[in-house]
Amino acid sequence: MNAPHPAKVAGIDSMVPSPAHTVASAAPDASPVTGAAAPSAAVGPDAPGALLQDRLAGWVSDLTTLHELTERLVRTDTLSEALDEVLRAGAALVGARRGLVVLEPADGLGPDTTAGLGLGRADLGHLETVPRGCLSHGRILDGLPVGEDGVAEPDLLTDKSLDPRHREVAARLGYAASYALPLSVGGTAGTGPSNPGTAASAGSAGVPAGGPVVSAAGPRRLGAAVWFYDEPAEPGARPRHLAGLYARYAAQHLARLLEVERTRTAMATMAGELLPSRLPRVSGVQLAARHRTGPLGGGDWYDALPLPDAALGLAVGSVTGSGPSAVAAMGRLRASLRAYAVMEGEDPVAVLSDLELLLRLTEPARSATALFGYCEPALRRITLAGAGHSPPLLVGERRTEFVETSVSAPLGMLACWEAPSVELQAEPGETVLLYTDGLLHRTGDPADRAFARLHAAAAGVPRAVRHDPDAVAEHVLRTVLPGGKAEADSAEDVVLLAIRFA
Template sequence: MSAPHLPKVAGIDPEVPVSTQTAAPLREIPAAPGAFIQDRLAGWVSDLTTLHELTERLASTATLDAALNELLHAGAALVGARRGLLVLERAGTTTPSTTLGLGLGPADLGHLETVERSATALGRVLDGPPEAADARGGIATPDLLGDQDLDPRHREVATRLGYAASYALPLASEAAGRLGGAVWFYDEPGEPSEKQRHLVGLYARYATEHLARLTELERARADIATVAEELLPSRLPRIPGVRLAARHRTGPQGGGDWYDALPLPDHALGLAVGSVGGSGPSAMAAMGRLRASLRAYAVMEGEDPVAVLSDLELLLRLTEPARTATALFAYCEPATRKVVLAGAGHTPPLVLGDRRCEYVETTLSAPLGMLACWEAPSVEFSPAPGETVLLYTDGLLRRTGDAMDRAFARLHSAAASVPKADRHDPAAVTDHVLRAMLPDGLDRSDSTEDVVVLAAHFD
């Protein structure tokens, strides 16, 4: 007779023995982590959030000066200091060092420079071996005035400026090398905590990489600007009866806007402005070739601006068929105040005087390189004594950010607002127009447009 079977409950076979390794059922909910762990986690999250915000602000800086200022302020916040000093000097280059202070005036910086470099923590992180710094890369001096071995001149300067402690940190990374160093000053004896040193060390390494990129970018921009300036006239000619002034700025990538002023036979003067399509070294090289060619054609047949631009069109079509350009050439006889000009897709000149401010009506024509044969009628006009003829490239209009019709109106308004006392000075006229058109200045880093303004004042 077989043993009775136990009943099954919910599909579980009661004959299968329960494993001795099975955990006992939970009798109560586990206790939450301790307050200490929660506080620590909250502190880590807060530190990471702060570091993220500071690095985001640093990454948004587009110029070296802005980045250095942001680094000084962020470092001071991380180590709990009020004042600081930063020195940027990349080894192996001819770039002069940059010194920037936070909460320190020019006189304060002058006092600090009188202290022997090797006697300061900043000097040691700039020149000393890596072992001179702590594990985080910095040098803490928690009690300057209490240091018996402190350099006497350093003690005198610290007392004068009212700081009692400092923390110096090199600006270095494996990829960028050592770019410089920073030091932050405390009003009372003290030093940053281990957590503060860790955070500012992480921030400084990121900042070093960002500074290295900006340094290379600014060096490249400076090289481009130098090349562009060398491709343009080194000085403007002096012709009786007319005075000249020019302003030119190249975009960060280098562009093709140019101008020229050259003396011609019979005491005449040739004025030209133009723009080559594109940007970068290729556009700059094309601009140089175009300007040189126009000078040659102007010397041979400058009294006929249409012939000058026709020859330039033919040359461009034969040698650089994929290139387009705009140009305006004016043949001037200062003795008789006669101007004959022709334009190829270029913006019209503007005449400014005591009695008028108006654009010269020129014939509408296509840019160079867009037609099989370029030719358009020339325009002749006579500036009155004391009037200024303003030539410019469309980069001046585009940098305003306005639509072209509004930009033309804005230029007219800027010229009309030149004070009467300045209208007989072509340099003052160009500077006033540029200030009115570009309140942020010509050197705005986020603009890719070249700007050329050439003014001719007829006596």
């Protein structure tokens, strides 16, 4: 091959490694798409072999670039991360500095979201003042026909056919050109040419220039992406081709994350509807709760139920399994426990015994852990019974200790459940923490270390916020599960219920 020349893939940012090769100087009138010289430019007996090597080098370079970018994309786990990566990769491919991606699924089920690259909230607000039909990505979102290689607006400031408001906003934000691509899935049966005879004019990444074969159903729109140039500019044929391929791959990944996000939202909504919409106000105690669920939904629950004689029923529990069936079982179990608590709440052992019998009769394939407490706020006393559940944690000015409870099996594991109750006597200003095992399991530590971490987090609650159970619950949750573990996807639900005595 000849001496190295500048990279063939125009517009690729230096952040993406791209091997140098010789296509750019193969001939003065080389094709801007394939890099191949016109027949009249062939010189010498070795010219055809050199051109073939150059073309192969171009394909390898383009495929390497796409591989690097798609590898980074598939490592994203959330929609927000994926959208940010799409913007960065697209900017590198088309040689832009700023960009915007709008996720707006055509089925109307959401979620609708917007992400920007190099654009602040105020900039996004300015763009929203432009009539949607006047923006290139707005026309894509409205379902108007666009070319397969996107929509280029090479000189926004001098194009008098554009909406004046668009030109005004472009001048204010400091961009002079844009290039937009749709993000769509479905309707593409492959990457073969519509006419096999076009294979000779294949694009630089080895994909025939005839374009994808579109099914009769057509593509399903997810959204649109647009990148902005500081100066009048327009991406060449190769950057457009690579950006289009990348957008196709990115749309598939976004579609998968979209389904995960929808499932997570549906499960969280279902679980939220089965949990207390608000905690009761009872004289003598203050309550706060935290609940985190994974994308599939789980069976952890909590409850706080006013009972006769100014008492309060407190419960936390967990049903085995995940998904809609576990959420539904959790709802049935919680509703049953409420009924038993109203009838015999002053005897927590009887409440859990009734619940265990119901579980064996109606959910024979499931087991559950549960802890129920009959709270008397005026006496600052809680009578507790537990079934395979973690012990409560008492947090005060002079002590932070786990409450000793009797060892017992989970509900549904033995032919008949029975365990003695225990009494917890709190001092004024002390807080009792009830929690599910998911709080410990999400740490990833062995049980003894997880309990030690929880104890340390409770003991370290700042003195200034100990009067506020909501602040106590938040501090414990963030300390036990630092670095976003509380919000990260997990098969383990988390429930934390804080009860502070006046």
